[in-house]
Amino acid sequence: MAETLHIAQGSKEEKYRELLPQLVALLAGETDLTARLANTCAALKATFDWLWVGFYLLRDGMDGEALVLGPFQGPVACFRIAYGRGVCGAAWARNETLLVPDVDAFPGHIACSSLSHSEVVVPMHDATGAAIGVLDVDSVKLGDFDEVDQAWLEKIAALVIEDGR
Ligand code: SME
Numbered sequence: 001m002a003e004t005l006h007i008a009q010g011s012k013e014e015k016y017r018e019l020l021p022q023l024v025a026l027l028a029g030e031t032d033l034t035a036r037l038a039n040t041c042a043a044l045k046a047t048f049d050w051l052w053v054g055f056y057l058l059r060d061g062m063d064g065e066a067l068v069l070g071p072f073q074g075p076v077a078c079f080r081i082a083y084g085r086g087v088c089g090a091a092w093a094r095n096e097t098l099l100v101p102d103v104d105a106f107p108g109h110i111a112c113s114s115l116s117h118s119e120v121v122v123p124m125h126d127a128t129g130a131a132i133g134v135l136d137v138d139s140v141k142l143g144d145f146d147e148v149d150q151a152w153l154e155k156i157a158a159l160v161i162e163d164g165r
Helices: 012-029 033-047 085-092 145-159
Strands: 052-061 064-073 098-100 118-125 131-139
Touching: 012 033, 012 098, 012 145, 033 052, 033 064, 033 145, 064 085, 064 131, 085 098, 085 118, 085 131, 098 145, 131 145
Parallel strands: none
Antiparallel strands: 052 064, 052 131, 098 118, 118 131
């Protein structure tokens, strides 16, 4: 297992490009999904200057399925998000990545932290294509995420699920 990360200086594209093979090496041989999710958000948080990065996972509850807080790095966050609620619940309902340049302009945004100003949420699926949760990233900066983040975070979300149980 790779125990230290080398964090590229330069553009975010360069940071993602350097991070991906290190993540592949880091995750190799570990099949426990919680452990894979935990180290993935630690590696992302160490690489980027983000407020919050983590996973919400689909769980059955008394009120039906909800997104429940999983491994993350950053300030404490809300535990549960209902279908269609907030950016995370909307990404789950629409089954598509949502780039939100200004969270205050997103109807129903759930403000876990008043410091968060932009956000990207990537839905995650198992090998059969069934929804299993979302990867959520928050920034203190307005408009911090674009298609570059979307493309790489979708790759990373797929990688962390692969071989995870
Ligand atoms: N802002 C999110 C809630 C999760 S936290 O930001 C960690 C949303 O609207 O879904």
